[in-house]
Structure formats: C-alpha cells, structure tokens
Amino acid sequence: MKIGISGLPKSGKTTIFNALTKLEADTSLYDIKSEPNLGIVQVFDERIKHLSEIYKPKSTIYANIEFIDFPAMSEDNQDHQFLSTNSMTLLKNTDALAIVLRNFQDDVLDQTYHEANPEKDFNAIYEQFILSDLIAAEKRLEKIELSYKRGIKTAAIQLEEKVLRKVTETLNEIKPISSITLTNDELKAIRGFQFLSLKPILIVLNSDENNLFQNSELLDKLQKHSNCIEFAGKFEMELGRLDEDEAKMFMEDLNITDSAINVFVKSAYQTLGLISFFTVGSDEVRAWTINKSDTALDAAGKIHSDLARGFIRAETFSYDDFKTHGSEKAIRENGLFRLEGKTYQVKDGDIINVRFNV
Ligand SMILES: Nc1nc2c(ncn2[C@@H]2O[C@H](COP(=O)(O)OP(=O)(O)OP(=O)(O)O)[C@@H](O)[C@H]2O)c(=O)[nH]1
Ligand SMILES: [Mg+2]
Structure with a gap:
C-alpha cells in the first residue's frame, strides 16, 4: 500500500514522515526541497508474531506501507501546477493521501505564511485537488468531443463521457468526486485518471506538544471531511530516536498511549476499509491486506x-x-x-x- 504525505509548505510533512518511518530526512524551517522522500514501514501485527512463534516458518512477512513525503503544495497556485509532473505522477499513484495540517505556533512560519489555521489550510488543499481534477476531466471531455466529430463513438467512450460530465458538474460546485455515488462500471471508466478528490484521505493534525489533545472542537470539524488523527509531530520524531523505555517515559508525560505508526496504521486501515488475512505454514507466515x-x-x-x-x-x-x-x-x-x-x-x-x- 502506498500512502502519500501531502500538505502546505512547512506543515511538518517530513517531520511526520520521519516519525512514521524512523528515517532521518532533512526537516528545515527555510529550505524548500523539490524531490519526495520515500520510506517503507512494516505493519507490525501481534497476530503474525504469535503465528510465527508457533509455525516457526522460514520466513515471516508482515504487511507494509510505502510512504512518500511530497514537496509542499503552494497555497495560491495560479497555474494549478502545484507539483512537478514527476511528483504529480507519484502522487496520483498512491492508494491514499495523508494530509498534514500545521497546528503549531512558530514565529517565522506565522510571518512567512499565516498563523496556524488547520481548517482553512485543509480547504485550500482540497480546492487544489478539485481544480487539478477539473482540469484533467475537462481536457479529456474536449478530446472526446473531437473523437465524436471524427465519428469515433464507442459505448466505452460514451460511458466515460457520461461519468466525466457528472464529475465536472460536481467539481464545479467545489465538491470532491468522492461525494458522487458511482457504480463499479462508472468507477472503472474513470479509474485511469486517478483523480485526487476520489482518493481516501487521512487528516494528520500536527499539533505542538503544548496543545496536544486539547483540540477536540477542531478535530470534530475536520472529522466531518475525513478521518483525522492528531500527533505532536516533532515530539514523535524525537521519540523515534530514543530507546523503548525512555520513549515510554516521555509518552506517558503527554498521555500518548500508542506509537505514531500504530495509530496511523489503525486509522489508515479504517479509512481505506482494509482488513488482514493470513497464510501459515512451515515455509512462510504472512499477512495480506484486502478490502473489507x-x-x-x-x-x-x-x-x-x-x-x-x-x-x-x-x-x-x-x-x-x-x-x-x-x-x-x-x-x-x-x-x-x-x-x-x-x-x-x-x-x-x-x-x-x-x-x-x-
Ligand atoms: N514546534 C513544532 N515545530 C514543528 C513541528 N513539526 C515540524 N516543525 C518544524 O517546522 C519546520 C518544517 O518542518 P518539516 O517537517 O520540514 O515541514 P515540511 O512540511 O516537510 O516542509 P516542506 O517540505 O519544506 O514544505 C521545521 O523547522 C520543524 O522542526 C511540530 O509538531 N511542532
Ligand atoms: Mg518536507
């Protein structure tokens, strides 16, 4: 499973990426990077560990998640090309997107951008997804019209056109494609576009350690858009560098009961409607991820x-x-x-x- 980490500049994407993967990608207040960071994490599952102890297989294979930490999207993108073509292709190839929202105070960031305003940022990001989808859908509709003029009018193209009309109508109302009820055939007809506003979204509220777990009103509001979890990103990243006992002590101080990756995985499986089944034997004990x-x-x-x-x-x-x-x-x-x-x-x-x- 591939999950893209996306968000506005300096929202803490790479910090969260490091917290989840325990990698040490550069985070910075000033530098702007243009290439994504990649990291793969095993999805720890107590059940696989137990099965492995009993079957003693030659290999034990956990499910994994591939994280792609994208460069920032700009806030007011005139030409709606918020990522390079290369990054955009990578972004479209993800199974889900984790959107990081800045919910920490920082003098430099407050001045360069604006004071933390997670809800406003979420809407800005979503509008860019919608615009990007709208441009792609309209481009395709123009091409379909041309095909019709040339006498190419297959059933498949007509179905695609019908769905794209619905899609553009919804996007023009600034609503995501995920809000339309589509049949399996209709979904199949537009699958190739990998529309961003059709992807499952997991919101990551990146709070300061001083305001962590004091944002229930905000979380409720964000939850209306999509599943939402809250991390103190920087604190979590630093926890990843400590040994287990030390980390536990610091976690207790902030009432954090589970590791960032465990919280994330649970929420991701829920958002994506995923479950695990297992295969066992003397060769291999393995977890597989499928839809509910x-x-x-x-x-x-x-x-x-x-x-x-x-x-x-x-x-x-x-x-x-x-x-x-x-x-x-x-x-x-x-x-x-x-x-x-x-x-x-x-x-x-x-x-x-x-x-x-x-
Ligand atoms: N106080 C505080 N600072 C944070 C937190 N998360 C990130 N930062 C700081 O914010 C700055 C940007 O963090 P990054 O993780 O690089 O943010 P980013 O979204 O990857 O930045 P770009 O990729 O350049 O858009 C760094 O100076 C971080 O130390 C947090 O939870 N609390
Ligand atoms: Mg970054």
Whole structure:
C-alpha cells in the first residue's frame, strides 16, 4: 500500500514522515526541497508474531506501507501546477493521501505564511485537488468531443463521457468526486485518471506538544471531511530516536498511549476499509491486506492469479479460535475448521489455505 504525505509548505510533512518511518530526512524551517522522500514501514501485527512463534516458518512477512513525503503544495497556485509532473505522477499513484495540517505556533512560519489555521489550510488543499481534477476531466471531455466529430463513438467512450460530465458538474460546485455515488462500471471508466478528490484521505493534525489533545472542537470539524488523527509531530520524531523505555517515559508525560505508526496504521486501515488475512505454514507466515468487502476468490487472487483461476475452496479458520485452541488439530476437533466457497466474504483475522487446480 502506498500512502502519500501531502500538505502546505512547512506543515511538518517530513517531520511526520520521519516519525512514521524512523528515517532521518532533512526537516528545515527555510529550505524548500523539490524531490519526495520515500520510506517503507512494516505493519507490525501481534497476530503474525504469535503465528510465527508457533509455525516457526522460514520466513515471516508482515504487511507494509510505502510512504512518500511530497514537496509542499503552494497555497495560491495560479497555474494549478502545484507539483512537478514527476511528483504529480507519484502522487496520483498512491492508494491514499495523508494530509498534514500545521497546528503549531512558530514565529517565522506565522510571518512567512499565516498563523496556524488547520481548517482553512485543509480547504485550500482540497480546492487544489478539485481544480487539478477539473482540469484533467475537462481536457479529456474536449478530446472526446473531437473523437465524436471524427465519428469515433464507442459505448466505452460514451460511458466515460457520461461519468466525466457528472464529475465536472460536481467539481464545479467545489465538491470532491468522492461525494458522487458511482457504480463499479462508472468507477472503472474513470479509474485511469486517478483523480485526487476520489482518493481516501487521512487528516494528520500536527499539533505542538503544548496543545496536544486539547483540540477536540477542531478535530470534530475536520472529522466531518475525513478521518483525522492528531500527533505532536516533532515530539514523535524525537521519540523515534530514543530507546523503548525512555520513549515510554516521555509518552506517558503527554498521555500518548500508542506509537505514531500504530495509530496511523489503525486509522489508515479504517479509512481505506482494509482488513488482514493470513497464510501459515512451515515455509512462510504472512499477512495480506484486502478490502473489507473482498471474497475468498479476491483473497486467492491477491496471493497469486493461479489460485483465483483454479480456485476450488478456501480452508479457513479464525486467528482468535486458533489462539484459544492452540493448534489446527484442536480447531478441527472443535468444528471450527471451515470450507468456504468463492463468494465467502473474508473476515479480518481469517487464516486461509486456498485449494486450487490449474
Ligand atoms: N514546534 C513544532 N515545530 C514543528 C513541528 N513539526 C515540524 N516543525 C518544524 O517546522 C519546520 C518544517 O518542518 P518539516 O517537517 O520540514 O515541514 P515540511 O512540511 O516537510 O516542509 P516542506 O517540505 O519544506 O514544505 C521545521 O523547522 C520543524 O522542526 C511540530 O509538531 N511542532
Ligand atoms: Mg518536507
């Protein structure tokens, strides 16, 4: 899964990136960088750790998240090209965006930009996403008109046109594409555009350690736009450099109960509607990430296309049952071992072995 970290200049994007990845990318009050930072983080899962202890596999594979920390978007971009073409392509290729909003006071930043105003900043960013989408959609509509004039009028193009008309209408009302109800076919027709205002958004309120957890009113307002979490970015980044016991002590001082990455991952899975299923064995214990609504067939395809093509059934039991009973044998004896078909809706924590024949 790829998550882009985006936001206005000096909102603390790279600081949050460092806190999440434990990398040490440059943060600065003055310098402006133009290239993104990349980092990959394993998604720690207690369940995988436990399964690995029992199956003792040759390899244990956790899910991972790739973070891309983008250069800043400007606040009042005249030509709406808020990122270089290269960065824009990277941004569009993400599965979700984490939008960092500055909620800390800093004399230099207050003067150069304005005093921290997270809600205003969020709206400014969202408007840029909407404008960028609108430009792309309108460009395509012009091309479609040209095709029509040349006599090219396939069903696919007509569907695309119909959806793009809906899209531009909504964007012109300064509303995101995610606010339109679209069928799967309609979504497919515009998937290639990778519209920004269609992406799941996770808001990261970057507070000062002095005002952390004192922003409930603001959080409520932001929550209306999208899932929102609050970090003291700089403090979290510094915590990442301490050993575990030391970090724990400092966290207690600020009433922080969980690491930034754990809080982030939980919220990201929720925002994106994701769950985990596991495969186990003496070779490999592994976590897989799928959508909440995915079926056993989707899960099989996630592992390998052959498994979906030759799908026979999914031998399934739940991690919780496994934890309670301690072995696959006990799971079977207690009638908790299930044979599921293609349309079975996979649940978070299912342990699956796909029987297939190709
Ligand atoms: N007090 C305080 N300062 C912060 C916090 N987060 C970031 N800063 C400071 O703000 C400045 C900018 O931080 P960066 O993380 O580089 O911000 P950025 O959004 O990546 O900046 P650009 O990529 O240049 O737009 C640095 O001087 C940070 O130390 C915070 O939570 N509290
Ligand atoms: Mg940065």
